[in-house]
Amino acid sequence: MDESPERKLEKLRKKVRSLNSAVIAYSGGVDSTLLLRICREELGKNAVAVTVLPPDYPEEELVVARRIARIIGVLHIVERLEEGGIVSRDSKAHDRLRKVARKMEMDNVLNGSHRDDSANHSQSLAAARKSGLQSPLLDSGLTKSEIRLLAKMLGLPNWNKTSSSRPRKIMDRGKDERLGKAQGIVEKLGAKKAMVLAEGSRLYVSAGRREVVGLARHLLALKRRMKPLGFTEVVLSLAS
Template identity: 45%
Template sequence: MLLNEKYEKLKKYIEELGSAVIAFSGGVDSTFLLKICYDVLKDKAIAVTATSSTYPEREFREAIKLAKEIGIRHKIIRSEELEIEGFAKNHVNRCYYCKSELFSKLIKVAEEEGMKYVLDGTNADDTGDFRPGRRAAKELGVKSPLLECGFTKDDIRKMSKELGLPTWNKPAYACLSSRFPYGEEITSDKLSMVEKAEDYLLKLGFVGFRVRHHGDIARIELRQDQINMMMDENMRKDVIKKFKGVGFKYVSLDLEGYRTGSMNEAVAEMINNV
């Protein structure tokens, strides 16, 4: 199916829904979905962003800005994952607990606002990775229009660019809890360490990276084309100083570079049994 055909299919799909609450993080996928929902449904669409300690302040501020630019009504709710039983223990099903909590709150918003459906930004590429949050979406009846209409990440970026959305080339993002190996307890202090470390790398000009938290060790994953930036002596010393200042004792650079789902590599057998 051609991209324009997918686009028309998506608009028709959303039109037939009639009204919807959209889970909005400010990322590439949810921003694109939000734009189409607003264009098609107008005041029958509401963006909802959930704040928590796993959601960086910079992403929250950007989500507010994007929703305002699009013109859609935007509600802010609180969904603190660390208060969810089982989440902080960081089992491989961690995302299931998180999404169950989030989608339940979005369903409540939809009921209060008289909206028929809750939508998320899952796309066709997401089915190829381990995503226990998808099970929560299915159980609670959350719809994924981008997935249903066959939109890949590349499709979404291309259409976002055509629509003039500033997120068209935004690096992929995942919540801060994805920076921890399964089984390592997640705490607010540890999340703060990761957020401050990643904010500093952004300030230095790095894009599309992750800072993985391994106890006292920070494992930095950079894009292959930016690894050499870290080899500059002054840059390296600055990063080490900053990372130790936020609480890490050791700072390492992953020579494989950034890749999504790297924390799943060490527990592949466990994941296959979930």
């Protein structure tokens, strides 16, 4: 009989606690975000997020990843890969992660691979293991659906973020500008560490408990100021 997600989460925490320090390969997706959150809770400042970007990575995805890392409270380093060469992107990314770990004197490099990846992405998983990367989510037996469930339980703002098969070539500039303005409005209302995400005309604002309480007091004013940006609904949620 398979273990419960909560039991697997405890196994994950125990595994992370045994590592002393770690660089986490962080994409901003739900898998690496859950791992990053647990590493931050168990290792404190000895957990560092590193995002290795290919040349065609959408800039708005990086903006969201930065905001989530800021909410979690970890140091976030961005490394950019150059195009060309005969070495695969995965190999380049693994090399860059190990380089950052050596520079910062971190003992381990972790990625967000999980149990479903062992069947769907076995080659890339094997390459990561060969490069010395560890996969605590996989070692704890967590599946994608369980990761989403735990991320939702922990209040992670991207718990239902879908995985994109390839980066978009063209940014939605209008949406990016609207989110920037919405972020500014939220911060002026006192929520300096809040994160905003949009789904159509709905705006999600994720923040800590104290900031959510403060925003709730000004919810009518917040909604009124968001309407000119095209957001007809504002949803507040706890980030932790």
